[in-house]
Amino acid sequence: MTTSTSARPAGPGASHRGLQDPTRRPGEWAILQFLRGSATIAILTTAGIVASLFPAAISFFREVQTVHGVSFLEFATGTFWAPDFANPSFGVLPIVVGSSIVVVLALLVSVPVGLLSAIYLSEYAPARVRRIIKPALEVLEGVPTVAVGLFAFWFLRPTAQEAFPNLPWTGPFAILIGGMAVGLITVPLMASVSDDAMRQVPQSLREAAYALGDSKARVAIRVVVPAAISGIVAGIVLAASRAVGETMIVLLAAGAGNPNLSFNLFAGVQTMTAFIAGKATGDIAQGTLIYDTVFAVGSLLFLVTLSLNLFAIRFVRRFREVYE
Amino acid sequence: MSITSSTASLPQRDSIRGAPPAGERAFSIAFSAVLGLGIFVALGGLAAILIWAVSAGLPRLDWGLFTNAPSTARIETAGFRTAIFGSLYVIAGVIVLIIPIGLGTALYLEEFSDRTSRFARLVDLNIQNLAGVPAIVFGILGLAFIVRGPVGIGFVAAAGSLTLALLVLPTIIVSSREAIRGVPRSLKEGALALGATPWKAVWTQVVPYAAPGVLTGAILSVARAFGEAAPLLLVGAVTFVTFNPRFWSDGYSVLPVMIYQYATRPQASFRLLAFAGVLVMLVLVLFMNSFAIWLRNRYERPLQ
Numbered sequence: 001m002t003t004s005t006s007a008r009p010a011g012p013g014a015s016h017r018g019l020q021d022p023t024r025r026p027g028e029w030a031i032l033q034f035l036r037g038s039a040t041i042a043i044l045t046t047a048g049i050v051a052s053l054f055p056a057a058i059s060f061f062r063e064v065q066t067v068h069g070v071s072f073l074e075f076a077t078g079t080f081w082a083p084d085f086a087n088p089s090f091g092v093l094p095i096v097v098g099s100s101i102v103v104v105l106a107l108l109v110s111v112p113v114g115l116l117s118a119i120y121l122s123e124y125a126p127a128r129v130r131r132i133i134k135p136a137l138e139v140l141e142g143v144p145t146v147a148v149g150l151f152a153f154w155f156l157r158p159t160a161q162e163a164f165p166n167l168p169w170t171g172p173f174a175i176l177i178g179g180m181a182v183g184l185i186t187v188p189l190m191a192s193v194s195d196d197a198m199r200q201v202p203q204s205l206r207e208a209a210y211a212l213g214d215s216k217a218r219v220a221i222r223v224v225v226p227a228a229i230s231g232i233v234a235g236i237v238l239a240a241s242r243a244v245g246e247t248m249i250v251l252l253a254a255g256a257g258n259p260n261l262s263f264n265l266f267a268g269v270q271t272m273t274a275f276i277a278g279k280a281t282g283d284i285a286q287g288t289l290i291y292d293t294v295f296a297v298g299s300l301l302f303l304v305t306l307s308l309n310l311f312a313i314r315f316v317r318r319f320r321e322v323y324e
Numbered sequence: 325m326s327i328t329s330s331t332a333s334l335p336q337r338d339s340i341r342g343a344p345p346a347g348e349r350a351f352s353i354a355f356s357a358v359l360g361l362g363i364f365v366a367l368g369g370l371a372a373i374l375i376w377a378v379s380a381g382l383p384r385l386d387w388g389l390f391t392n393a394p395s396t397a398r399i400e401t402a403g404f405r406t407a408i409f410g411s412l413y414v415i416a417g418v419i420v421l422i423i424p425i426g427l428g429t430a431l432y433l434e435e436f437s438d439r440t441s442r443f444a445r446l447v448d449l450n451i452q453n454l455a456g457v458p459a460i461v462f463g464i465l466g467l468a469f470i471v472r473g474p475v476g477i478g479f480v481a482a483a484g485s486l487t488l489a490l491l492v493l494p495t496i497i498v499s500s501r502e503a504i505r506g507v508p509r510s511l512k513e514g515a516l517a518l519g520a521t522p523w524k525a526v527w528t529q530v531v532p533y534a535a536p537g538v539l540t541g542a543i544l545s546v547a548r549a550f551g552e553a554a555p556l557l558l559v560g561a562v563t564f565v566t567f568n569p570r571f572w573s574d575g576y577s578v579l580p581v582m583i584y585q586y587a588t589r590p591q592a593s594f595r596l597l598a599f600a601g602v603l604v605m606l607v608l609v610l611f612m613n614s615f616a617i618w619l620r621n622r623y624e625r626p627l628q
Contacts, residue, residue, distance in 0.1 A: 031523045035436055038428030039443075042450040042497075045490050049461060052468030109365075116362025124359060133363065135617045140370040142544070142613040144551025146580045147377060147602045150587055154595070155376045184369040191366070215348050217355035238456060245458020247554035248584065273460050277554055280464070281562045286472060298464040302457065309456040313449070 053302055056295030063289055064090050079261040081270065083293045084279065094261045095297065098175065098271040099244050101263070102254070105179025106186055106243035111236055113183075114190025115225075118235075121191065122198035123220045134192075141188035149252030152181035157253065171255075173268030178253030182246045186239040193238060193316075197231020198224050234315040241308035245301065247273040272301045374606065381603025384596040389604065393566045394582060399593040404601055407582035409568045410481060410561065411550060414578055417485025417571070418492065418549045419542070425489075426496035426545070427531075427538055433497075434504040435512075435526050455494035462491040463555030471559050479560025481569055481576040487559050488552060492545035499544065503537020504530060536623035543616035551609050553580035579605050 064070040070078070070090045078091015117137070121130055157177045161169050201224050209219045225232065255268030256278035262269050280294045392403030429447070437444040466487030469475055477483050507530045515525035531538075553561075561581040569576035577585075579601060587598035 025521060028521055028523050032436060035428045035432035038425045039432040039437075039447045041425055041490075042429065042447050042454060042493070045454055045465070045493075046450050048469050049457065049465050052465050052473070053461075056468070113362050113365045116359050117366050120359040120363055124356070131621070133367070135614075135621075136367055136370060138617055139610060139613050140366065142547055142551070142609060143370070143373060144553070144580055144605055144609055146551070146553045146583055146587075147606055148373060150583075150598065150602055151373050151376050154380065154599075155372075184366075187366045187369070215352050217352040218348075221355070241456050245456075245460065247458070247460045248580075251554075252584070252587070273458065273554070276460050276464070277557050280467065280558045295464065295468070298461055302461050305456060305458055305461075306453060309453045312456070313452050 049302060053295055053299040056292045057299040060289070060292035060296040063292065067289075080259055081275070082259040084290050085259075088289075089259070090293075091261075092297070092300070094259060095270050095272045095275050096300075097261060097263070098254070098258075098269040099273070099301075101175055101265070101269060102179045102182055102246070102250055102271055103240050103243045105176065105265075106183035106246075107236065107240060109180050109183025110186040110190045110239045110243075114187045114235065114239070115194055115232065117187065117191040118194035118198060118232075119220050119225070121195045123216065123224060137188040137191055141185065143185065145185065145246065145248040146252070148181055148185055149178075149249040152177050152249060152253040156181060168264075168266050170264065170267040173253065173255035174266050175250075175254040175269040176265040178250050179243075179265075181249050181253055182243050185246075185249070186242050189242055190235045190239045193235030194228065194232045197228035197235070200231070201227040230315045230318055234312040237308050237312040237315070241305045241312070244308070245273060245305055247277050250274050251277050272297050276301070374610075377599070377603050377606050380596075380599035381601075384600035385603060389597075389600055394564060394577075394586075395566065396564070396589075399591065399597065402597060404579060404582055404604070406565045406568055407577045407579045410484075410565070410576040411578040413481040413569065413571050413576065414484040414488060414556075415546055415550055417482060418489045419546060421485065421489035422493055422496050422545055423538075423542055426493055426541065427500055429493075429497050430500035430504055430538075431526060431531075434501055435530065436522070451494050451497055454490075455498070458554075459491055459552055460554045460558070462487055463558030465490070466555060466559040477572075479575055480573055481571050483559045484556050484561055484576065484578065487555050488549040491552065491555060492549050495545040495548060496538070496541040499541025500534065500538045503534035503541070506537065507533045536619055540616045540620040543612050543619070547609050547612035547616070550612070551580055551605060553578075553584055556581050557584075 061072060061075070064075065065072075068088065068090065075090050075092055077093060078089065079093050080089040080091045081094040082089045117133075121133060125133065153172070157172070157174055160174070160177060161167075205223055205227055206219050209223045214222070250271050251274045254271065254274065256270055256274040258268050258270045275297055276294050279290060284291050284294070388401060389403045390408060391405055392401050393405050394407065395402040429451075433439070433444055433447060439445075466483060470477065470483045470486045471479055475483075475486070511529040511533065512525045515529045516522070520528070556578055561576060561578050562585065564585070565575050565577050567574075583598045583601040583605065586594045586601065589595075
C-alpha cells in the first residue's frame with residue numbers, strides 16, 4: 001500500500017481519520033454511507049410512526065367534531081366507547097381505564113416478583129445458580145404472547161374460578177387474569193433492569209454496612225435497594241410501558257367487546273390495544289371513520305409509551321452518571 | 325483513613341462480637357424465604373405455561389398438523405401447513421433485512437461515529453425508545469406505510485417481513501453493539517497500524533470476534549418475530565389461506581395468527597388444534613432462545 005507510508009501514526013484513542021481519510025477511497029466511502037444509512041433507519045422508523053399516526057388522528061378529531069358533534073373534551077371524558085355502532089359513541093375513557101387496570105394488575109405482579117428475583121440474583125445467588133436462573137427468565141420473556149393468552153384463558157381462568165368459586169366471575173373473560181398474565185411476562189424485564197442497577201452499586205457501600213454489623217438482608221434492603229432506586233424505578237416504568245402495549249394476552253383473556261366503562265375485575269374489559277387488534281384486521285377501508293379511529297387510539301397509545309420510555313431512559317442515564 | 329481512629333466510633337453491637345441476635349436471624353431467614361418465593365413465582369409461571377402447553381397440545385399433535393392445509397369444514401384433518409409456509413417466508417425476509425441493517429447500525433455507532441455527535445445520540449435515543457414501542461403500533465406503521473401508502477405492496481408476506489424487521493431491529497442492534505464493544509481495541513489498532521483501511525480493519529478484526537454476539541441477537545430477534553402475532557393482524561396475516569402463499573403476492577398467514585384464529589372459534593376441536601399449534605410454536609421458540617443464550621454464554625469470555 002503506497003499511501004500508508006505518508007500517513008501519520010494514529011495516537012491512542014485517535015479515530016481512523018488520523019490514518020487516512022476514508023472518504024478518498026470510493027469503496028470505503030460507499031460502505032460508510034451504507035452504515036450511516038442503516039443507522040438512519042431507526043430515526044426514519046420513529047418518523048414513519050409519527051407520520052402514519054398523527055395525520056389520521058387529526059382527521060379523526062375533525063370528523064367526529066363536524067359529523068358527530070363530539071368535541072375533544074367529550075372524547076377524553078366520555079364513558080361509552082362504541083365507534084362502530086350504528087349510533088356511534090366516542091368516549092375514550094372505557095378503553096383508557098381498561099388499559100390502566102391492566103397496567104396496575106401487571107405491576108402488582110411484576111414489581112414484587114421482579115424486585116425479589118433481582119435482589120436474589122444480585123445479592124444472594126451463587127454464580128452457578130445465577131447462570132441457570134438468568135437464562136430461564138430470558139426464556140420466560142421470549143414465550144410468544146399468543147401462548148400466554150391461551151394459557152390465561154383456558155387454564156388460569158378456570159383454575160381461578162375453581163379455587164375461588166365465590167368471587168363474582170361474569171362471562172368467559174376476566175381482566176384480573178389477563179392483567180396478572182401480562183404481569184408474569186413483564187417480570188423478566190423488571191428483574192433484569194433492577195438486577196443491572198443493583199450490580200452497579202459499588203461493593204464499598206455494602207462493605208461499609210457489613211463493617212457496621214449489618215446482616216446480609218439488612219444490607220440488601222437498606223443499602224443496595226436505595227442505592228439502586230433510580231434503576232428500579234426505570235424498571236417499573238419500562239414494565240408499565242410493556243404492559244400498556246401488550247395486545248394478544250389482553251385480547252384473549254379480557255376480550256375486545258365491552259363498550260362500557262367498567263372497573264369489574266372479574267369480567268371482560270376492553271383496552272386500547274385490544275380495540276386496535278380487534279378492529280384493524282386488514283379489511284377496514286382506508287379513509288373511513290373507523291380506520292381513523294384506530295389511528296387516533298394508536299396515537300394515544302404511542303404517546304403514552306413514548307413518555308414512559310423517555311422517562312425511563314432519563315432515569316437510567318442519571319443512575320449511570322452517579323456510579324460510573 | 326486509618327483503622328485505629330474509626331474503631332472508636334463503631335457501634336457496640338452483638339453482631340460484631342459473635343452471633344447475630346435471634347430477632348435479626350429470624351428476619352434474615354424470613355427475608356430469604358420471601359426472595360425464594362419471588363423466584364418460585366417467576367420460574368413456576370414459566371413451568372406452568374410449558375406443562376400446560378404439553379398436556380393441552382399433545383392429544384392433537386401429529387404429522388398432519390404440518391402437512392394439512394387449514395380448513396373449517398374438516399376439522400379433524402385440518403392443519404397449519406400454509407401458515408407454517410407463511411411464517412417461513414416472513415422469517416426469511418426478516419433475517420435478510422435485519423442482519424445487514426442491524427450489524428450496519430451497530431458498526432456505525434461503535435466504530436465509525438463520534439459517540440457524542442448529535443446524529444449518533446439521536447440514533448441511540450431512537451433505538452432505546454423503539455425497543456419499548458408496542459408491537460401493535462408497528463402494525464399500524466406497517467398498515468399505513470408498507471401495505472398502503474409510500475411502499476404500498478399490499479397484504480403480502482413481504483409486508484409482514486418489513487413490519488417485523490422494524491420491530492425487532494433494536495434487539496439485534498443492542499446485542500451487536502455489546503458484542504462489538506467486547507472486542508479488544510488492540511486488534512483493530514494492530515490492523516490499522518499495519519496499513520489496513522478502517523473498513524478492512526473492522527471487517528477482518530472486529531466483525532469475526534463479534535460474530536457470536538451478533539448471531540445471538542439475530543436468533544433472539546427471529547424467535548421474537550416468529551412468535552409475534554399482534555402487528556401481523558394489521559398487515560394482512562388474517563387471511564384464511566388454504567394454499568401455500570407466494571412472497572410478493574397472495575394473502576398469507578403465519579403460525580401464531582393461525583393459532584389465534586383457531587382458538588377464537590367456538591368448537592372444541594378447533595381449540596385442540598390451536599393448543600397443538602401452541603406446542604409446536606413453543607418448542608421452536610424455546611429451541612431458538614436456548615440456542616442463542618447458549619451461544620452467548622459460550623463466547624461471553626472476553627478475549628485477552
